Amino acid sequence: MTASVMPAALSRQPVLGVLKKKYFATRLDAAVTVLFAAFIAWIVWSLVNWGVLDAVFGPNQGDVCREDLEGGACWSVVSTRWRIVLFGLYPFEEQWRSGIACIAMVVVAILSCIPWFWSARRLPVLWVVGFATFYVLMRGGFLGLAEVTEQNWGGLSLTIFIFAAVSLLGMPLAIIFALLRRSKLPWIARTMALVIDTIRSLPLLTIMFTFAIVMPFVLPDWAIGDKLYRVIVGYALFFACYQAEIIRGGMQALPNGQEEAAKALGLGYWHRIGYIILPQAFRNALPPTINQFVITFKETSLVTIIGFFDVMASGRAASGTAEWNFAVVEMYVFVALIFYVFVFSLSRYGAYLERRLGVGRR
Amino acid sequence: MSAPAIRIASMNKYYGHFHALKGIDLEVARGEKIVICGPSGSGKSTLIRCINRLEEHQSGVIEVNGIELNDNVDNIEEIRREAGMVFQNFNLFPHMTVLENCTLAPILARKIGRAEAEKTAMEYLTRVKIPEQAHKYPGELSGGQQQRVAIARALCMAPEIMLFDEPTSALDPEMISEVLDVMVGLAKDGMTMVCVTHEMGFARQVADRVIFMADGEIVEQGPPEEFFVNPKSDRTKTFLSQILA
Numbered sequence: 001m002t003a004s005v006m007p008a009a010l011s012r013q014p015v016l017g018v019l020k021k022k023y024f025a026t027r028l029d030a031a032v033t034v035l036f037a038a039f040i041a042w043i044v045w046s047l048v049n050w051g052v053l054d055a056v057f058g059p060n061q062g063d064v065c066r067e068d069l070e071g072g073a074c075w076s077v078v079s080t081r082w083r084i085v086l087f088g089l090y091p092f093e094e095q096w097r098s099g100i101a102c103i104a105m106v107v108v109a110i111l112s113c114i115p116w117f118w119s120a121r122r123l124p125v126l127w128v129v130g131f132a133t134f135y136v137l138m139r140g141g142f143l144g145l146a147e148v149t150e151q152n153w154g155g156l157s158l159t160i161f162i163f164a165a166v167s168l169l170g171m172p173l174a175i176i177f178a179l180l181r182r183s184k185l186p187w188i189a190r191t192m193a194l195v196i197d198t199i200r201s202l203p204l205l206t207i208m209f210t211f212a213i214v215m216p217f218v219l220p221d222w223a224i225g226d227k228l229y230r231v232i233v234g235y236a237l238f239f240a241c242y243q244a245e246i247i248r249g250g251m252q253a254l255p256n257g258q259e260e261a262a263k264a265l266g267l268g269y270w271h272r273i274g275y276i277i278l279p280q281a282f283r284n285a286l287p288p289t290i291n292q293f294v295i296t297f298k299e300t301s302l303v304t305i306i307g308f309f310d311v312m313a314s315g316r317a318a319s320g321t322a323e324w325n326f327a328v329v330e331m332y333v334f335v336a337l338i339f340y341v342f343v344f345s346l347s348r349y350g351a352y353l354e355r356r357l358g359v360g361r362r
Numbered sequence: 363m364s365a366p367a368i369r370i371a372s373m374n375k376y377y378g379h380f381h382a383l384k385g386i387d388l389e390v391a392r393g394e395k396i397v398i399c400g401p402s403g404s405g406k407s408t409l410i411r412c413i414n415r416l417e418e419h420q421s422g423v424i425e426v427n428g429i430e431l432n433d434n435v436d437n438i439e440e441i442r443r444e445a446g447m448v449f450q451n452f453n454l455f456p457h458m459t460v461l462e463n464c465t466l467a468p469i470l471a472r473k474i475g476r477a478e479a480e481k482t483a484m485e486y487l488t489r490v491k492i493p494e495q496a497h498k499y500p501g502e503l504s505g506g507q508q509q510r511v512a513i514a515r516a517l518c519m520a521p522e523i524m525l526f527d528e529p530t531s532a533l534d535p536e537m538i539s540e541v542l543d544v545m546v547g548l549a550k551d552g553m554t555m556v557c558v559t560h561e562m563g564f565a566r567q568v569a570d571r572v573i574f575m576a577d578g579e580i581v582e583q584g585p586p587e588e589f590f591v592n593p594k595s596d597r598t599k600t601f602l603s604q605i606l607a
């Protein structure tokens with residue numbers, strides 16, 4: 001009751017009155033308010049000074065930065081060397097391909113957030129087209145496009161590729177794992193539980209190392225593939241084990257009556273799973289699922305350790321030369337900003353989904 | 363077509379070591395309306411759920427429309443399409459609109475086109491008197507309305523038999539009659555019905571036969587006039603005196 005009346009009542013009061021009431025009610029309140037306001041103002045002021053007023057923006061101004069006595073930020077490192085961050089070791093003249101490939105992938109990701117695409121036919125088509133575009137552009141080797149092998153992929157393009165491939169491979173795997181884990185045949189369910197628990201209890205880094213370095217000794221030649229794809233498979237497996245448990249949790253929250261009603265209508269197993277169980281399980285499990293995607297995106301930077309040049313490693317490399325090694329902080333701020341844009345959009349999208357899906361289940 | 367709608371012969375059902383249904387024999391003719399009553403825990407739900415394999419029986423025979431219930435999945439799904447079921451808790455699909463609830467199974471399991479399925483669904487929704495709710499979600503409806511949707515959803519599969527498991531037990535008293543009215547209408551149209559219910563007024567009005575169960579057995583059965591006026595066993599008498607009090 002009161003909650004719905006309050007905002008209207010507040011907005012009718014003059015702004016000053018509200019301020020006074022909320023922040024200056026007592027002497028202590030006033031003191032705390034003033035202190036905090038001063039502190040925040042000081043931080044903002046320092047940041048603006050460093051990042052904008054005293055900063056050097058234009059490309060190729062390393063010398064200016066070095067002589068800059070004000071101590072402002074040297075964004076010149078970014079405006080000079082941003083290409084390395086975005087494209088890594090990808091050949092300079094071909095970087096437009098990497099750029100378009102990146103944009104294609106981001107567009108596909110954005111499109112698949114639109115409810116119109118949420119059908120069993122449209123979504124897979126969209127992603128297959130997206131991946132094909134990405135791969136063909138990145139890899140080349142036809143129509144006069146120079147071939148660029150996976151070893152030379154890098155930067156943000158590589159990070160996006162790894163993230164998209166892991167999610168896309170991992171999600172169906174996760175669904176299969178979750179279904180196997182609740183199989184009526186005890187030995188299937190128990191084996192699956194054992195596999196999931198084992199993989200979950202290993203650090204991601206170990207799994208990446210195993211797939212990148214140990215697997216080639218174990219696998220037959222034809223199955224080895226590029227190191228990049230082995231790492232993606234390993235990471236997808238890791239993702240799937242966590243996500244399978246999240247989906248299983250979502251399924252357990254469903255009343256038995258849902259599956260029984262679907263059975264009683266004569267719906268077969270796959271129809272029950274596809275139309276009744278999974279859609280509701282995903283709704284129930286939405287917050288942890290979004291969380292899982294955020295973690296997965298951030299942890300792609302672990303691939304640096306096995307020699308990949310993802311956006312993080314590229315950032316370090318871009319500021320790693322003798323000419324620019326004083327501007328490490330600026331470079332990391334730039335990389336952090338890239339991560340922030342992706343992860344923050346993901347969380348906002350998650351919040352939107354929760355609101356939207358909430359409609360059906362009041 | 364001479365086979366009875368349902369034929370159950372010396373059927374036994376166990377939950378682990380617990381003997382839930384003991385040597386059940388029951389035949390339901392086409393068009394017959396059966397009301398099953400009995401104390402809580404006597405096995406009424408279990409019996410009705412064995413008919414469409416929501417529970418598996420361990421011995422004996424169950425045939426629906428002459429099709430035997432066994433491990434053959436095709437048989438099971440065929441029988442489920444022929445026998446609609448209405449649950450105590452409605453069990454509507456909360457993530458779909460009323461109309462989608464009603465068209466899902468006809469489209470997927472009967473391979474009917476969407477337009478035709480929606481037309482049929484609207485006819486049945488009109489029949490249960492809630493066509494105007496077709497585009498709402500179940501969570502936006504009252505209990506009585508939800509149960510009527512559940513009945514319409516089952517009818518959209520054009521079943522030959524309808525199974526009801528205490529369809530009014532979860533409803534507020536003022537909503538019971540709107541659901542019972544729909545069921546009476548169905549009975550008048552000649553549907554074969556097996557209803558677990560304690561609505562004795564309904565039993566008197568539509569039942570051809572009332573069955574009394576206790577401890578997993580059919581204790582007594584007969585036409586309602588005889589069953590209510592002249593119960594034979596003591597357990598039936600006790601039960602009736604409690605329920606009619």
Ligand SMILES: Nc1ncnc2c1ncn2[C@@H]1O[C@H](COP(=O)(O)OP(=O)(O)O)[C@@H](O)[C@H]1O
Pocket residue numbers: 377380382400401402403404405406407408409
């Ligand atoms: N899934 C189950 N597992 C074990 N026992 C059950 C299960 N379902 C029902 N029972 C037992 O079987 C008996 C009959 O249950 P039920 O058919 O639900 O009775 P009613 O519908 O007549 O109240 C009860 O004693 C109940 O405890």
Ligand SMILES: [Mg+2]
Pocket residue numbers: 406407408528
């Ligand atoms: Mg019951």
